[in-house]
Amino acid sequence: MGPSGGRLLEVLADGGSARHTRIRALRCLGGRPPEPGLVPLVPLLAEVNGELPLPGLVSAVLRLGPLAVPEARAWAADGRPWLSWIGVQVLAEHGTPRDLPLLPAELVAHEAARQWCGPALLAAGIARFGTAGAEAAPVLRRLWPRTPHSYERPALLKALASAAPAGLDFAYTESLWDCESDARLSGIALAPGLPHVHERLTELRDDPMEEAEVRAAAGERLVTSVR
Template identity: 35%
Template sequence: MGCEDGDCAHSWHYAPYRSLYGALELGRGVAVARLRHQRQRAELVYQCCGRDTRWDWQTDSRSTYLARLLRDLRLDVAPLIAQLHACGPYRAWLESDPSDEDNQFDLAVGVLTTLARAGGGQAREALRRYIHNGVRWIDALTTLTVEWPVEWWDDLWETAAMRVGVGDTAQLWPSEHPWSRWRGRDARLDAVLGAAVRSRSPGCVRRVSLTDASDADLIALLRSTDTDAAAMGLALGQIRHRGRPIPELLDIVERLAPARPAGLFGALRTLGPQVLPLARAWAADADHPLFRNAPHLLAEQGDEQDIAVLFAALDQLGDEWCGYDVLTEGLARILMAAPPAAHTDTRAMLIRRLRWLTVASPHSYERASYLRSLLLLDEERTMEVLPIHLLDCEPSVRLLAARHTPLTDDARSWLAELRDDPIEDEDVRLAAAERLPA
């Protein structure tokens, strides 16, 4: 797994996770601590700002992590501003901008927006100037109106009214900030926003509400061969939303499985232990449509007899990285419920896997899950390393560490930083404040 030896099919691969640069790419706290003592290597931060090294750009976090490094190491943000302007107009993936193939634009906007919140005047003014003259100004404006207080961007309405055109309607969401706030201030802007509303109307499909449908009605919809995919997804979504088991779903799941309709897995989760016999059968049949989903159901509801299947599912993930959290959480739950003397080798093997995932996985969003499992299985050793996770890239990891870390000298210092940092998430700041003496 991974690209440790470079022997892979990828055109680019992560640096070794044991190296400073590799730890920095993965957003680990140890990289922050080491750079504070090796400031001569601070240029590595620019390399991570120049290429988005997150495994999943949608869920993994880096903006606060990189912004803190730039601020605390007193690095010039000019290269990041130049990177912002170097990116051309947004294009679909197959025609991607060569200056933005690695998400350089969104990464730069995110880091600069965060730096501005930390009091970075240069970053704030650079983004405001970009709204006046940047190519992807609408994308940047959308981000900063979410992240900044309204008084920092409200005066940009005149620039937006002057620059926006009918060709921009696909990028505009009139019901959201800043457009909903600015509507009515300028006739030309209002005309473009009206065109944006109309352009979406023909493509909008009116959804039939199933809120008042009975459980029997939902099952009848799923049984009917006349139900289209959209309605089927709505029915399954409603079952998931209600969160209570509807046993009749078990009678029709085999008919639904080949099509794998949206929402099926979420609906199956509501069945709880009732789904176990089927899930075990699916997990034993590699040709079954739900073969890959079955271990996740077993992770949530299974017991000791499912341990081998869950480990096999871990091995099947390979380089996909996503999904280890659900499987390892399930294994940790099962092993903790077993007698202490049982499955000692299995427990040790899972602990080794979790330790490795914690330091080596590029999918940082799952790191908090690995740590929670390790606190269950190997509390003493995990508590020893927990302080360094106060510097992690993921707010969920920092929150976990803030709540549970032993109060070493380093931990006290880092908790004080989190408590007083204006760019830290509010729940992390509160947790840090609760751990420190008055």
């Protein structure tokens, strides 16, 4: 069973604990039910140089879910980038409408700094709020074709569909050729019924190298489109 939650928190609160001991404690907490006592310790759990969180901290904090939201608002405004980003992650996943304005602002900051790791998480957070997140539409539209990470495109497109669903025919059509299967599935479901779309759907349905889910979805779309 390992040490109790209380003992793990004692290790983390003890500034004299060895780095490897604190890391083990965090990893233990990351595999257990949420431990609210971790919340006040989070700002203290940086690496020796203070520029990065201890390994395992992010996983343990995200496991707290909504329990971390009140403190996450303060973390998100903190001047330490590592702590601010933990707060933003918590708010993206579990924040309330009052936290929504932070997410487009973070997206814009990521774009300006050319920080390409993170927009997918922010986009997923925006998508939770539906059209209330429409303020983020311009930056989402810019990032969707520009991100160098293909895995982020489905999240960016989903956020656009949720926050500002009008005018996405081109994006859905382009997604039929995307290398990410989630993007192709979005295109299959929502691309307009144009001749070249029909041709692409046929290709996807008949491609023996295509993923089974994509082939099935393309086949179903072709059937329903001729009914």
